[in-house]
Amino acid sequence: MGRYNFEKAPCRVGHHTYKWKEAEKDREVLPAWIADMDFEVLPEIQQAVHDYANQLVYGYTYASEELINAVLDWERDEHDYTFEREALVFIEGVVPAISTAIQAFSEEGDAVLINTPVYPPFARSVKLNNRQLITNSLIEQDGLFQIDFEQLERDIANNEVKIYVLCNPHNPGGRVWEREVLEKIGRLCQKYGVLLVSDEIHQDLTLFGHEHQSFNTVSPDFKDFSLILASATKTFNIAGTKNSYAVIENPSLRYQFKKRQLANNQHEIPGLGFLTTEAAYRYGWSWLMELKKVLEKNVNFVVDYFAKEAPRLRVMKPQGTYLIWLDFSDYSLTDDQLFQLLREEAKVVLNRGSDFGQEGKGHARLNVAAPETMVEEICSRIAEVLPK
Numbered sequence: 350m351g352r353y354n355f356e357k358a359p360c361r362v363g364h365h366t367y368k369w370k371e372a373e374k375d376r377e378v379l380p381a382w383i384a385d386m387d388f389e390v391l392p393e394i395q396q397a398v399h400d401y402a403n404q405l406v407y408g409y410t411y412a413s414e415e416l417i418n419a420v421l422d423w424e425r426d427e428h429d430y431t432f433e434r435e436a437l438v439f440i441e442g443v444v445p446a447i448s449t450a451i452q453a454f455s456e457e458g459d460a461v462l463i464n465t466p467v468y469p470p471f472a473r474s475v476k477l478n479n480r481q482l483i484t485n486s487l488i489e490q491d492g493l494f495q496i497d498f499e500q501l502e503r504d505i506a507n508n509e510v511k512i513y514v515l516c517n518p519h520n521p522g523g524r525v526w527e528r529e530v531l532e533k534i535g536r537l538c539q540k541y542g543v544l545l546v547s548d549e550i551h552q553d554l555t556l557f558g559h560e561h562q563s564f565n566t567v568s569p570d571f572k573d574f575s576l577i578l579a580s581a582t583k584t585f586n587i588a589g590t591k592n593s594y595a596v597i598e599n600p601s602l603r604y605q606f607k608k609r610q611l612a613n614n615q616h617e618i619p620g621l622g623f624l625t626t627e628a629a630y631r632y633g634w635s636w637l638m639e640l641k642k643v644l645e646k647n648v649n650f651v652v653d654y655f656a657k658e659a660p661r662l663r664v665m666k667p668q669g670t671y672l673i674w675l676d677f678s679d680y681s682l683t684d685d686q687l688f689q690l691l692r693e694e695a696k697v698v699l700n701r702g703s704d705f706g707q708e709g710k711g712h713a714r715l716n717v718a719a720p721e722t723m724v725e726e727i728c729s730r731i732a733e734v735l736p737k
């Protein structure tokens with residue numbers, strides 16, 4: 350047993366969380382969908398919340414020097430990424446930052462490219478901002494997502510793409526993009542004058558020895574046309590405290606981003622999020638190391654279990670994140686039939702693959718950030734209801 354408790358899930362029923370909402374109506378339901386974890390937070394984060402409560406007044410707050418240093422230190426120590434403190438821009442969430450970037454750096458009708466299947470708010474942010482959505486499909490090779498670079502170049506050139514929103518590590522599928530892949534992406538962006546928005550929120554959650562490479566560490570000239578988006582919220586299970594940051598090294602891009610942030614009145618960040626982020630980055634390293642071991646064990650369990658108990662179900666083993674992309678297409682069920690089976694018979698809630706793009710038809714995303722026993726129960730319920 351480690352120093353922290355990853356064996357017992359805290360009871361979240363009644364806390365008005367999206368993840369457990371269905372379980373509030375039906376106590377038999379086990380949720381394994383939205384990306385938060387059923388583990389207790391790091392004790393120092395809980396302490397930071399207590400300290401905040403003890404302030405007794407919850408007014409407007411600014412980012413402290415201690416917080417800025419904690420982020421700079423984390424990025425340097427964990428990701429070998431150093432940058433000037435001026436480049437750091439705090440914002441409530443990575444998703445709001447994607448919308449702000451789309452608004453700041455393109456006009457209505459402009460083309461914005463994403464690699465599908467991908468985290469649904471990417472497409473939503475493009476479409477609701479009245480930009481043209483260009484989807485470049487990832488291809489599956491040897492159980493991993495890959496980018497078809499010839500198709501990518503055609504998609505960028507033919508549509509005069511202005512912005513490329515990259516997901517690194519990729520959700521779903523847990524692909525940790527290598528330096529060579531990022532190098533090719535960067536060179537294409539340079540060639541066609543594309544602004545690269547790199548969502549690196551899963552950067553700390555790399556597994557099985559895979560290492561995250563931040564886009565800006567690939568080549569110094571990439572910093573001229575990029576925004577890196579990251580946060581401690583996914584890694585440390587503090588998404589509800591709302592805090593993330595953009596690293597924008599090009600001063601002119603930073604100016605435009607901040608101006609748009611101000612226009613959207615997004616510059617005030619909750620003080621609680623500042624404190625939880627600082628505590629996470631200052632004290633969370635050992636917790637994260639233990640978490641990753643638990644996640645690796647859970648991922649391995651899922652891969653082995655379904656290979657034995659439901660061999661027609663194809664499992665994409667992630668290189669990072671706690672999200673597993675499951676391919677049910679061999680069962681020839683419609684999505685409605687599949688999700689009816691999962692929800693009503695197995696009583697588990699997974700994400701619908703088709704929400705991630707048309708490539709996700711017949712797929713589902715499984716979240717394994719939960720105690721081993723819960724993951725085992727979810728898998729056994731799924732295997733039991735699938736046709737043999």
Ligand SMILES: Cc1ncc(COP(=O)(O)O)c(C=O)c1O
Binds near residue numbers: 442444520548582583
């Ligand atoms: C790729 C990706 N980006 C962003 C987010 C959410 O970001 P935020 O809560 O900071 O808006 C998630 C959450 O799962 C995610 O998977």
